[in-house]
Amino acid sequence: MxxxxxxxxxxxxxxxxxxxxxxxxxxxTPVKRFLEVIEALSKDSGINVHFAAEKQDEATLRLLFVxxxxxxxxxxxxxxxxxxxxxxxxxxxxxxxxxKNNYKKGIKTVLDKTTDATYGETELVHFNKETISEIRRExxxxxxRGTIAGITTKxxxxxxxxxxxxxxxxxxxxxLQRLTILFTYVDKNNQETDFETIDRERYLSTIAIQNEGLVxxxxxxxxxxxVSGLNTGDPIPPYPRGNI
Numbered sequence: 067m068x069x070x071x072x073x074x075x076x077x078x079x080x081x082x083x084x085x086x087x088x089x090x091x092x093x094x095t096p097v098k099r100f101l102e103v104i105e106a107l108s109k110d111s112g113i114n115v116h117f118a119a120e121k122q123d124e125a126t127l128r129l130l131f132v133x134x135x136x137x138x139x140x141x142x143x144x145x146x147x148x149x150x151x152x153x154x155x156x157x158x159x160x161x162x163x164x165x166k167n168n169y170k171k172g173i174k175t176v177l178d179k180t181t182d183a184t185y186g187e188t189e190l191v192h193f194n195k196e197t198i199s200e201i202r203r204e205x206x207x208x209x210x211r212g213t214i215a216g217i218t219t220k221x222x223x224x225x226x227x228x229x230x231x232x233x234x235x236x237x238x239x240x241x242l243q244r245l246t247i248l249f250t251y252v253d254k255n256n257q258e259t260d261f262e263t264i265d266r267e268r269y270l271s272t273i274a275i276q277n278e279g280l281v282x283x284x285x286x287x288x289x290x291x292x293v294s295g296l297n298t299g300d301p302i303p304p305y306p307r308g309n310i
Contacts, residue, residue, distance in 0.1 A: 072223040075180050076245070080125055083176040088125035094216040094252045095151040097209050103145050103153050104202050107133045112194040114140055115247060118165035122172035128165060129219065129247070130156070138192050147219060181243035188245040201249065204261075204272065208251065213264045216252035221245060 072090070080088050107113045116130040129147040132140045144156045146165070156162055170189065177187035193201070208214045223245050253259045261269040 085125035089127035092219040116190040119168040
């Protein structure tokens with residue numbers, strides 16, 4: 067659903083504006099490397115994942131992973147995820163800001179017009195410590211079982227009120243129609259698969275826990291009022307059915 071929304075609404079708008087080839091996924095990061103980076107960044111904190119771009123006039127996206135403190139501010143070095151699935155450490159703050167600004171001043175200006183959200187298009191996605199730890203543990207568990215070999219990170223978009231009924235019921239319309247990311251499994255044959263396929267029983271119990279946590283997050287965000295969930299951490303973007 068969210069991949070379809072991204073294709074029909076985000077890609078179409080970018081193509082009309084002269085950005086025909088937006089990066090849609092970061093393919094098959096070896097699971098050992100993925101865990102290495104995530105564990106280093108989330109040892110004592112959550113993480114932020116920033117949307118970034120190599121150039122303002124191109125839609126070649128990058129994702130910047132970084133530790134985040136309790137106020138959702140970036141802390142420490144950044145790891146850039148490239149479309150081929152590789153991670154590269156970036157310690158130079160000037161390079162980091164340039165990558166962020168290329169996105170903000172480039173394709174984000176087009177994508178701002180594709181959402182009714184007050185805050186415009188997403189600049190970053192925050193995963194709190196509990197959520198990223200759960201994701202990390204699940205990936206490690208499936209790796210130990212020998213069911214997966216890699217992780218593909220995809221760019222998708224939350225839909226509108228009709229397609230995101232659960233979020234709409236909680237009156238969190240400001241996060242609708244905005245970009246988020248999701249992680250999908252790659253099996254040992256280098257084929258994309260999903261949590262439900264490789265471990266259905268565990269999948270169902272995990273989804274139940276995530277759904278309960280999402281509702282709590284929405285209520286907490288609502289009580290604070292007026293803050294963009296995708297840019298500050300609550301609610302955590304939910305995971306579409308069939309993915310981690």
